[in-house]
Amino acid sequence: MKLLVCISNVPDTTTKIKLSPDNKSVDLSGIQWVINPWDELALTRALELKETAGSSIEKISVASVGTAELEPTLRKALAIGADDAFRIDLNPQDAYQVAEELAALVKAQSFDIILCGIESSDYNGAMVGGMLAEQLGYTSVSSVSSLNLDGSNVKLTREIDGGKQNLTVSLPFLAIVQKGIAIEPRIPSMRGIMTARTKPLTVVAASGSSALTAVVGNALPTAKSACHMVDAENVSELVRLLHEEAKVI
Amino acid sequence: MNFEFTEEQLMIRDAARDFAQRDLIKDVIERDAGSIYPTEHVKKLAELGFLGMLVDPAYDGGGMDTVSYVLAMEEISKVDASVSVIMSVNNSLVCYGLQEFGSEDQKNKYLRPLAKGDKIGAFLLSEPEAGSDATSQRTTAEDKGDHYLLNGTKNWITNGNTAGTYLVIAQTHPEKKHKGINCLIVDRNSPGISVGPHEDKMGMRSSDTHSVMFNDVIVPKENRIGEDGFGFTFAMKTLEGGRIGIASQALGLASGALERAVKYAKERKAFGTELSNHQAIAFKLADMAVKIENARNLCLKAAWLKDQHKPYGIASSMAKYYAAEIAMEVTTQAVQIHGGYGYVKEYHVERLMREAKLTQIYEGTSEIQQIVISRDLLK
CATH class of the missing domain: 1.20.140.10 (Butyryl-CoA Dehydrogenase, subunit A, domain 3)
Known part of the structure; x- marks a missing residue:
């Protein structure tokens, strides 16, 4: 059984975002790139499943759509424990294009289970997993917080409003995973980093997909205004500020 | 000149940072206050391969370069120097000494478990009356033909109680002064070894510092590193x-x-x-x-x-x-x-x-x- 974890290359979550002068893109200079946190948890769960005694998973692959700059992120995934990696050589313009490119790879490589993080921590689109499953005709379940193999079926738990839902699905299958799928991401070991040197990272030509959307502009949130401290005794001043300045009463 | 780190060096730095900022930080204040040895953290250090990161992979080490080691030591020490000293002594004193100067048999028997972190090493040089003046060793390794008889006391030994393998510096030929000193590999469980109480230190309080006493400890001749008198x-x-x-x-x-x-x-x-x-x-x-x-x-x-x-x-x-x-x-x-x-x-x-x-x-x-x-x- 072959398992694929889709990896998004995102800025470190502490990055302060700056926009390019035309506001159409993000200024990428000086950014430290990391594996999207949800994808990293998905990879961790995939490795846990493979390491379970008698596991039917033979191989874990990781794949990402992007330019050569994201290769360190894929090599980190290899150091953490993935067996091989694919980089689809394209600077994607929207989620649909990412999904279409990943679908072409999956059709060529035939994976039985695909794990996608629920969203990427940069654009928070939360679209690729669903679009990919649709393009492949795979069963998909979103908000998956627990995933176990049971013969040729998958037992999983998904988070629903106010509770949880337990499901079983058959293969092939795509899970859109969220927090809880694994406790915490793995740290690559020295041995992992050493063996990553010889694991395959294959660059695949783009399949000719095109984006369905075009970004007209981005805007950063307006800066928070300064906080007014009002003396606890001075209620009339508080009322005046709420009325005249905040205009909420 | 090139001040750029390689992708691998950065990955090692980040791994050390993640380990320090995610794991070590959680209980560092409590371990310091209570002088509590970081047992679980040392286990994790071993799993991640930091305890033998400089050792040749042929002897079960991580095979990383010293630049990576500096980056990893810096990140771990930012949070907890008690843990980084355990890593430093094991890597750059004990494992390095064995890898560089040990015989093939010594490497196979002693270096491998140290590189994997199955055992921890300690380096026993300081004495109650010989710190900076390392030539004045009072610990003796008397030559008894097929073995050495080790007697004396070592002080301020990092990993003194937890180590499984000691590298002990001792005097065999006092008349030759520092040229009579040997280094012996000593199994911690050898009869005649006793360990003093945990030192109540100002800092690095959760590292394991002890004095170690040797009383007629028999050490096989094959456990001497290098030629006779190579110890200093x-x-x-x-x-x-x-x-x-x-x-x-x-x-x-x-x-x-x-x-x-x-x-x-x-x-x-x-x-x-x-x-x-x-x-x-x-x-x-x-x-x-x-x-x-x-x-x-x-x-x-x-x-x-x-x-x-x-x-x-x-x-x-x-x-x-x-x-x-x-x-x-x-x-x-x-x-x-x-x-x-x-x-x-x-x-x-x-x-x-x-x-x-x-x-x-x-x-x-x-x-x-x-x-x-x-x-x-x-x-």
């Missing part, structure tokens, strides 16, 4: 490498303190504005940053020379001397910037300051480094 040279050569580890530890203490001071200065307000807007504080931070950068460059240069198999003894002495001195200065300033909060344990910087003090003392005091550096200048 062995100790000095091994300490050259060890200094890079402690220099990087001092660097980490300083850079950890600076990170905390910068964060605090941006948050804390005084006289109507953040501390960072007061020049008195901003200039302190600038001075701290410059000193840290100097120390980092000295550490990396020593590491690079070692990786290139070029002489690095003086470079490692300079790195250790300078990094230890500025670690003391920078951590003290970090406490000053934090004011009263710096003096309480919750803000970590007082602990970093206590820990920094030891880097000026162990694995060659600052004054010993000055001797090494000046003798080389004046020879």
Whole structure:
């Protein structure tokens, strides 16, 4: 059984975002790139499943759509424990294009289970997993917080409003995973980093997909205004500020 | 000249940072207060391969370069120098000494479990009356034909109780002075070994420091490293490498303190504005940053020379001397910037300051480094 974890290359979550002068893109200079946190948890769960005694998973692959700059992120995934990696050589313009490119790879490589993080921590689109499953005709379940193999079926738990839902699905299958799928991401070991040197990272030509959307502009949130401290005794001043300045009463 | 790190070096730095910031930070204050040995963290260090990261993969090590080791030591020391000293002693004293000077049999028997972290090593040189003056060894290794009979006391031994393997420096031929000294590999469980109580230290309180007593301990002849009388040279050569580890530890203490001071200065307000807007504080931070950068460059240069198999003894002495001195200065300033909060344990910087003090003392005091550096200048 072959398992694929889709990896998004995102800025470190502490990055302060700056926009390019035309506001159409993000200024990428000086950014430290990391594996999207949800994808990293998905990879961790995939490795846990493979390491379970008698596991039917033979191989874990990781794949990402992007330019050569994201290769360190894929090599980190290899150091953490993935067996091989694919980089689809394209600077994607929207989620649909990412999904279409990943679908072409999956059709060529035939994976039985695909794990996608629920969203990427940069654009928070939360679209690729669903679009990919649709393009492949795979069963998909979103908000998956627990995933176990049971013969040729998958037992999983998904988070629903106010509770949880337990499901079983058959293969092939795509899970859109969220927090809880694994406790915490793995740290690559020295041995992992050493063996990553010889694991395959294959660059695949783009399949000719095109984006369905075009970004007209981005805007950063307006800066928070300064906080007014009002003396606890001075209620009339508080009322005046709420009325005249905040205009909420 | 190239100041760029490789992708692999950065990955190792990030792995060490994640381990320190995610795991070590959780209970570092409690372990310091209670002098609690970091058993679970050492297990994780072993799993991640940090305990033998410099050892050749042929002997189950990580096969990483010394530059990566500096980066990892800095990150771990930013959070917990008690843990990084365990890593440093195992890697750059015990494993390095065995890999560089041990026989094939010794490497297979003793280096492999140390590199994997199945066992921890300790380096036993200091004595109650022989610290910096390492030639005055009173511990004796009497030659009994097919074995040595070991007697004496060693002091301030990091990993003294938890180590499974000791490298013991002892005098075999007192008449030959330092040329009569040997280094013996000693199994911790050998009959006749007793370990003193845990030392109640000012800093690095959760590392395991003990005196170790040897009373008629039988050590097989094949456990001697190198030729008869090689022990003093062995100790000095091994300490050259060890200094890079402690220099990087001092660097980490300083850079950890600076990170905390910068964060605090941006948050804390005084006289109507953040501390960072007061020049008195901003200039302190600038001075701290410059000193840290100097120390980092000295550490990396020593590491690079070692990786290139070029002489690095003086470079490692300079790195250790300078990094230890500025670690003391920078951590003290970090406490000053934090004011009263710096003096309480919750803000970590007082602990970093206590820990920094030891880097000026162990694995060659600052004054010993000055001797090494000046003798080389004046020879």
